[in-house]
Amino acid sequence: MEKKKIPARPRLRVTAERQQRPSSFLNSVRKLQRREIGGFRGIRSSASNVQEKFRNFQLQEEFDTHDPKVQFFLILQFLKKRSKIIEIVAAKDVIFALAQSGLCAAFSRTTNERICFLNISPDEVIRSLFYNKNNESLITVSVYASDCFSSLKCRTTPIEYIRRNQLDAGFALFETESLKWPGFVEFDDVNGKVLTYSAQDGIYKVFDLKNYSFLYSISDRNVQEIKISPGIMLLIYNRSASHVPLKIISIEDGTVLKSFHHLLHRNKKVDFIEQFNEKLLVKQENENLQILDVRNSELIEVSRTEFMTPSAFIFLYENHLFLTFRNRTVAVWNFRGELVTSFEDHLLWHRDCNTNNIYITSDQDLIISYCKAEESECEGDAVGSINMSNILTGKCISKICASDPALQVRPRMEGRSKIRSTVREALEDVTALFYDEDRNEIYTGNKQGLIHVWSN
Numbered sequence: 001m002e003k004k005k006i007p008a009r010p011r012l013r014v015t016a017e018r019q020q021r022p023s024s025f026l027n028s029v030r031k032l033q034r035r036e037i038g039g040f041r042g043i044r045s046s047a048s049n050v051q052e053k054f055r056n057f058q059l060q061e062e063f064d065t066h067d068p069k070v071q072f073f074l075i076l077q078f079l080k081k082r083s084k085i086i087e088i089v090a091a092k093d094v095i096f097a098l099a100q101s102g103l104c105a106a107f108s109r110t111t112n113e114r115i116c117f118l119n120i121s122p123d124e125v126i127r128s129l130f131y132n133k134n135n136e137s138l139i140t141v142s143v144y145a146s147d148c149f150s151s152l153k154c155r156t157t158p159i160e161y162i163r164r165n166q167l168d169a170g171f172a173l174f175e176t177e178s179l180k181w182p183g184f185v186e187f188d189d190v191n192g193k194v195l196t197y198s199a200q201d202g203i204y205k206v207f208d209l210k211n212y213s214f215l216y217s218i219s220d221r222n223v224q225e226i227k228i229s230p231g232i233m234l235l236i237y238n239r240s241a242s243h244v245p246l247k248i249i250s251i252e253d254g255t256v257l258k259s260f261h262h263l264l265h266r267n268k269k270v271d272f273i274e275q276f277n278e279k280l281l282v283k284q285e286n287e288n289l290q291i292l293d294v295r296n297s298e299l300i301e302v303s304r305t306e307f308m309t310p311s312a313f314i315f316l317y318e319n320h321l322f323l324t325f326r327n328r329t330v331a332v333w334n335f336r337g338e339l340v341t342s343f344e345d346h347l348l349w350h351r352d353c354n355t356n357n358i359y360i361t362s363d364q365d366l367i368i369s370y371c372k373a374e375e376s377e378c379e380g381d382a383v384g385s386i387n388m389s390n391i392l393t394g395k396c397i398s399k400i401c402a403s404d405p406a407l408q409v410r411p412r413m414e415g416r417s418k419i420r421s422t423v424r425e426a427l428e429d430v431t432a433l434f435y436d437e438d439r440n441e442i443y444t445g446n447k448q449g450l451i452h453v454w455s456n
Helices: 047-053 159-163
Strands: 011-015 035-037 058-064 085-091 094-099 104-108 114-117 124-132 137-144 153-158 171-173 184-188 193-198 203-208 214-219 223-229 232-237 243-250 256-263 270-276 279-284 289-293 299-302 312-316 321-326 329-334 339-342 358-360 366-372 384-390 396-400 430-436 441-446 450-455
Touching (some): 094 450, 114 159, 137 159, 312 358
Parallel strands (some): 035 312
Antiparallel strands (some): 085 094, 094 104, 137 153, 203 214, 329 339, 366 384
């Protein structure tokens, strides 16, 4: 499988919300917590090579998404206020930073200047970003004040045209679809598909991510949820008291591959149902985790005291492993229900497992996260560290922390540096993180709307 440019975001779901005032709407971004990772090439770097890669990292550059001089956003004045960064995407030497306000800025790593704002309309609030490697374009998912922020609208723009600040070269996607709440659009880079759901008519549609052509639809109001796995989709139907109907279909053409019922404990809510290739994971409240092989009905149970319901998953497809996130901790499991790895120094900063602060490398051997720093003086200390840990061993390979005396700000060269933050300030309140594997650079965003570049 081809190396992924954005391995921590190969699958992204953005759900439409109920009509709300703009101020409350901005905090209602709902993303799919389960992120599947593809692109494993079967070659892992040694610990020494990884350590060398991150050796001598410095604070190299600073970008600011806030510009009080911008007069374009006349309708939505809150877009002009300083706002925290909630998402960072980088591709082709361009960094895209999305603020919670809905303002999205593009910066060039070639010139270290801001290229443009991606909001093409004065009432546009951008909800999320997706880099489509198939055609080297950026997809923005937005809502508009003129529509009372009620419907998702998608737009694609080639990176090359963004680099030239020619945003009019982009075009709208899925214009025929009504994506009002609880409708959604989901981009799946692993299979190269887009899944939309129109709640208005109860129809799911699948499109080709390469050219956005329509492939097939699923019209069944009894479908409660759809989970995507390599090559297949799991259709979860409304449960009965004793079981939940399930159907596995081919993601290419919608052909039904298997239909079956999975027995449930009565009067116990379902914590989650997840599909990973031939493995079905089912967990009910205060019950054991069940791992079912749908090919031969072989069932493995993991004690509820050993496996407690996580807040998020990340599936490592080629490794046949999965990560779980719970109470700031990360663990690695296999599909025999065995704990493979516990991390020795990787306590996540955010209790709610903000997946925009987590990055998995395309080799699936390294996790990079914003973590609680060991040197933090107290619980209220806002300074964290960026930790790089080996997924299979749990060992901390390297970290960027304010207490490191070797960590410095790049010296100013002929007055061209825009860095105003100290190292400690740059590591305060980090709200988004991204690792550019091609450039070997880490980008972090904070509550002040600043982007910081870390590299050697």
